[in-house]
Amino acid sequence: MTIKLSRRSVLGTGIASTALFLPGFSRAQSRPVVSHGLQSGDVSHDGAVIWARADRPSRMQVEVSTVESFANSRMLPDLAVAEGRDNMGKMLLTGLPSDQEVFYRVSMVDLTDLNAVSEPVVGRFRTAPTARRDVRFVWSGDTAGQGWGIDESRGGMGTYRTMLNRSPDFFIHSGDTIYADGPLSETAEMPDGGTWTNVMTEEKSKVAETLHEYRHNWLYNMRDTNVRDFNAQVPMFSQWDDHETVNNWYPNEILEDDRYTEKNVALLSARSIRAFMETNPIRQSPEEPGRVYRKISYGPHLDVFFIDMRTYRGDNSTNDQTERGDATTFLGREQIDWLKAGLASSRATWKIIASDMPIGLLVRDGAEHFENLANGDGPVRGREFDIAEILSGIKHLGVKNVVWLTADVHYTAAHHYSPDRAQFQDFDPFWEFVSGPLHAGTFGPNELDNTFGPKVEFVKAPEDGQANLPPSAGLQFFGQVDIEGETGVMTVSLVDRADTVLWSKELEPEAV
Helix, strand or coil: CEEECCHHHHHCCCCCCHHHHCCCCCCHHHCCCEEEEEEEECCCCCCEEEEEEECCCEEEEEEEECCCCCCCCEECCCEEECHHHCCEEEEEEECCCCCCEEEEEEEEEECCCCCCECCCEEEEEECCCCCCCCEEEEEECCECCCCCCCCHHHCCCHHHHHHHCCCCCEEEECCCCCCCCCCCCCEEECCCCCEEECCCCCHHHCCCCCHHHHHHHHHHHCCCHHHHHHHHHCCEEECCCCCCCCCCCCCCCECCCCCCCCCEHHHHHHHHHHHHHHHCCCCCCCCCCCCCCEEEECCCCEEEEECCCCCCCCCCCCCCCCCCCHHHCCCCHHHHHHHHHHHHHCCCCEEEEECCCCCCECCEECCCEECCCCCCCCCCCCCHHHHHHHHHHHHHCCCCCEEEEECCCCCEEEEEECHHHCCCCCCCCEEEEECCCCECCECCCCCECHHHCEEEEEEECCCCCCCCECHHHCCCEEEEEEECCCCCCEEEEEEECCCCEEEEEEECCCCC
16 A cells, blocks of 8 residues: 655644543454554655554555654555455555654554554654765564574563664664574574474464464564564665575475475465565555566665565576576566666665675585585686676676675675676675674684685684574674765674674765
């Protein structure tokens, strides 16, 4: 549902809402509940997407205001939320003033008893600027993986709290937003001999196969207080990778996994992408409703290009083809052309490519196949053709100040790529920053592939070959980007769950 607001309607006197919540207007025990907090996302200079869920079929009522007191609030048209979407509702708000803090208040009215109204829940976001100002955002990936769910006795998903305390303008979730293929057990044994105790739900006790089960993997994460508080105050720009469906999937795959009664990955991924779109505050493309790749502009200094390395790929293979063809497809022709055209036309100082997988790290799928594009040292082969075209295109189109951000590998690192070290040399030097997990097992580091000349400038990962360390071990990471409004200088910091800045790099922009 799209709601268009004029500046006058947002700033002017609105409809008073307090009458909806007067004592005696409904019986407390029969009132609906806003069950999983609020979310906002895909914020632009004049709008955003907001999301909420009720515990029953309801009428979603939304007020919008530019002051926290809601003194100048505006009531929006109601949105019915019912069983077909698991009582979830999304609204695209447009016509908002730029660079403005916006407060929104959501209540649910029981469709079977219009006198039964929930307690209101309040969220906030700031629209993107049109003039230069300082911008701060954070990014990471990998939530609730490897058996480590919500352990309330250990503070829950505490990295979200650490990010919230840094007051970012927005958050990029770089993928593996859930682990639909990673069911939880009530308890998990920790390396130090302790016991991890998970909050459990029926849907998280098995692998997700149905639309309902996929939806409730995202809803599980929103049971965590840290996540709900973060979502209510920080807009999210989300993308997906493999665990939203099943580990290392590709569209033509037929599973050989006894945990699944449904083996057809095309069908599983169709359910997953629908659940992803319904449970995340993401704008949907009218031409391709399930499309994840998109551009979001955030002021004169920043354009973010979200790419999708999952949906359009060919089969995972040995990835060593010496000629380009159907077997080497990774991003797909339409997405490659869209990305090159968008980068070439961007007037922003910085162009961030938000990638769901790193470029130069080996990620294997079994003993002989590869999951991402890297395939070992040597010239361009297999899926590397797609990335080579993009990197070469950036150089020849004269695009400056391109930085790659990603997660996926469950540790944090800074990689500098240069043709001076590379087998393929038709590109300009660039940085790739990796950070995660948010709340999952910690692994790594991975092997480098020298095709595009990466050099590790910093890495923080488990020592002595340790693997799947729990969140309580402290090796949970996110990245932070600060862009100075006056100069356009970008500072990238890699931060851990304890709020320690592990490494940072200041990048001076080249003239655009």
